[in-house]
Amino acid sequence: MQADLIDRTFTCTLFMPFEEFEKIRRGDEVIRFFQKYFPDSVPLIGVEALKQDFFRLPAQAMVKGFEDCLVFDEIMDQFNENLAAVLEEYTRVRVPDDHAIADLSMYNYVEMRAHVNSRYFLFRKYLDNILHFIMPKTIIPLYTMFTFTRTRYHETVKHWHWQNKVITQGLWLCGVVSAAGGTYVLVRYSHKLPSISAEHLWTRILAF
Structure with a gap:
């Protein structure tokens, strides 16, 4: 879920393969899907709102961040593709950033829960x-x-x-x-x- 700082509402974003979206074509199928996988969200969003909002926007491709891949590729070039040296250096370089992103994820949860x-x-x-x-x-x-x-x-x-x-x-x-x-x-x-x-x-x- 994502907070909107303008009107103080939340947006629910659903991530799943395109073929799964294509299986859901009617409002009652939307409700059955959410009752199966996200039952607690149905009373929060509302049955009628869920039926309408699900079909408002078509499913779109998710643009992912590939920074891990970029860093790994850069280190591969740096160590002439010596995989043993690359893995050791990649671990040394990336671990502090992994800890930081975990902390940022927790902060984002607290921010959305209590501060927006x-x-x-x-x-x-x-x-x-x-x-x-x-x-x-x-x-x-x-x-x-x-x-x-x-x-x-x-x-x-x-x-x-x-x-x-x-x-x-x-x-x-x-x-x-x-x-x-x-x-x-x-x-x-x-x-x-x-x-x-x-x-x-x-x-x-x-x-x-």
Whole structure:
């Protein structure tokens, strides 16, 4: 399933061979298929919605990532196709990236489960995209690094953690500067402000 950050809904994507799709031609066959293989999804999606949505888009080819193959081919060239040396080097090179992608998969699960409806999460996505537009080589959204670059996965995770730290510290700094500026203005011009009780001020803050 994939989360939509715009309308806060989820999209269900079904992966299986084309011949299996071709066997399902009617709405009742869709329901029987899902009841057999994904019974818990039927009440969540709804019988009528499932019947209609299944046929809205034709089955399409899945474009897979072949980075493992590319890396293996590069190492084959590097070691003149000495398979023993190639396998040892491939293991050494690829294991850190395998661990990183496992961690990223778990993070993606947590993100979809708990964060997609968070206002701060949506704000950070928006901010990250703006910063990426301004500084495309410095701030790169995690999805962009992971999907559209050849950056190694463990290096992607390191850069993601670094830029999260930088952006978070920047937001804290902006907050502190804003609070300090507001306090200065309040103190500096307090004599020009209308008299207001602390209780009334606190009520207004809560209302805001």
